[in-house]
Amino acid sequence: MLNWENLLLGERQRKSESKNLPHRNEFDKDYERIIYSSSLRRLQDKAQVFPLQNNDFTRTRLTHSLEVASLGRSLAWNIGEWLIQKEVFKDFAKAKELASLVEVSCLVHDLGNPPFGHYGEDIIRTWFESWFNSEIYKSASEKFGELTEQQKYDFLYFEGNAQAIRILSKLQFLNDEYGANFTLASLGTLMKYPWASNDEKNKSRKKKKFGYFYSEQELFEEIKNKIGIDGCRHPATYILEAADDIAYLTADIEDAVKKKVINWDKVYKEIKYEFEEMYPNEFIKLEELRKKALLNEVPNRDLINVQNFKVYIQGILIFAVVNSFKDNYDSIMEGTFEGDLISNSTARTISEKLENVAFEYVFSDKEVLTLELVGDRVISDLLDLFINAVINVDGITKTKTKHEKLVHLISENFRHIQRVSKKGEPTVEFKDLTLYNRLQLVTDFISGMTDGYAVNLHQELLGVKLP
Template sequence: MLNWENLLLGERKRKSESKSLPHRNEFDKDYQRIIYSSSLRRLQDKAQVFPLQNNDFTRTRLTHSLEVASLGRSLAWNIGEWLIQEKVFKGFAKARELASLVEVSCIVHDLGNPPFGHYGEDIIRKWFEDWFNIKSDTKIADNASKTYGELFGELNEQQKNDFLFFEGNAQAIRILSKLQFLNDEYGANFTLATLGTLMKYPWASNDEKIKEKKKFGYFHSEQELFEEIKNKIGIDGCRHPATYILEAADDIAYLTADIEDAVKKKVIKWDDIYKNIKGKFEKEYPNQFEILEQLREQTLLNKVPDKDLINVQNFKVYIQG
């Protein structure tokens, strides 16, 4: 049975040495731990959709993550206020914890994505698929005196699947719990609740669900951490509720932003796309399209130099709202 006391658990693998302050909850601390990190900063060089840009307009993984964090916090506040009204939360502090939890989860949700995003994941998976097809007695080119097995040992099914189904979400858990290393063997030493929220697929790569989903939540090396999260947070066979808020914010952000970037790159003509959308949905949302039409007329009156870009930005902002 899920309960919010466990779901908002601020416990860490290593007890935090920073002072607890009235205005700062444990998830605020998570945010402050990661915002200056090299792991987050590296997202600025990872493409969202358009790689190798010579302008600074289209989104990187970093700008996308900032947008998702903003949307996620707003959604979580609305839900937190509703939970107060429903007397699920006893007061403002719990709603604030939920908002902070979602915000920090959103800002690091793409931390483990390789360069070129999902294409990068596919390349890693294919490379290891070819690698594991090498017979165990084959000599390794770079170390011809040793065989594959002698170099790497025998891997179990889960360890092999970690590579064959390589998953950026699992890599994010590994970065935050181990690889973001300054002086801490626990990486960024995030709260268990934040790690649980980030674990979109709370099962291992050798679980039956991998056959259908092709996704998993953690590597073999984080098995013990997952067991602790599962037992203390309560996500045994199910997602953390805040994960759904994270995913909603992610979808709202990229579905609209990708259109804006494509218009900026002149991959699509916005007027054609807009007319198609209007034709399908105007009867269902007459008031919304009336406002959008007013914004389009204002763009013409203002004689803006790139009306398509302004129009798609107005659409994006309004639809996200």
């Protein structure tokens, strides 16, 4: 049985030196640690659905993450108040801890996504699948030693969620090897799939998902033992996931209407026909607002109408998710709950309808498909260049050869992190890096790129454009 005292543990790998104040819990500190970070700022140029946009309306990963954080906080407050009523939480402070924990976890949930959205993950996986069957890999294995199954699967099933854990615990470098030094509870909540890449839970899934890389194995053991998520999710993870689902189910459609990818009147009438009887009050109000927009000759009526639709549908989804958490509370705390909160709620059918709309109109849009193909070429070419470089360079004191020059283009921050020994000292020489460390140096670098930076670097390295 999961225990809230452990689940809300504010402990960190390195003890925090910041002051404890009555209004500021450990998860508030996590929020303050990451809000000023370069890792979070990079999300402003990473695609949510439509990559490489020149307008200021279409959502990026950053605006999406802010919306998810807002929704997650609201859901958590609702659930926290209920837990106070049930006398699970003894006071308001515990409910605030839950709300703060969910909010910061939502804010950073996409931190590890590579350029070009989730398709970027697929590109990296496909590239390594081919590379592991190549003579180049065979030669590199003979030189540096074979990868273990887990190490190999880390790349074959590359996962942005695991990369986010790595960023927060190592790559967002401040003073030492602990990165942003987040609380174990925040890291545990962010770990949506608390198992390794070679775990049977991952192998048996049609869509491969895992929570941490081999390089963060020791950190996971600490989280598992102290938080208690041994093969099961943190309860707050379900709230995070629901907030993410609520955000994108409506926002992706809104962005598509703005870009005139969707004929909103047609789609709205389809949804109204299917769900008016289930949600009569919401659709009565929506009809009133549509008539008002027409009467007032509101410009961009489709956009106004879809934004009103988003507000009311999010209300339906929030209500359903909170009730789903309450109804399934016992199995969530026992670690036996399966699926997610929305699919186990009264809003399952309408959420499925919204997913189908996005699949039919948004993800098959010509612009999205074209730019994803651009991303495929960009990421694949960069992996070709930088992987070949790191396996053909023994030291980084010279910049004479092409491979040496490429290695020097990799962020000095990432190269420094690979130099840090288990004692926390920068004593590891480049020539002593394992094959796993060399490959991870490249995936750290490329997955951290924004869409625009990746495209620009690709053009510069291919000679299409001067630096």
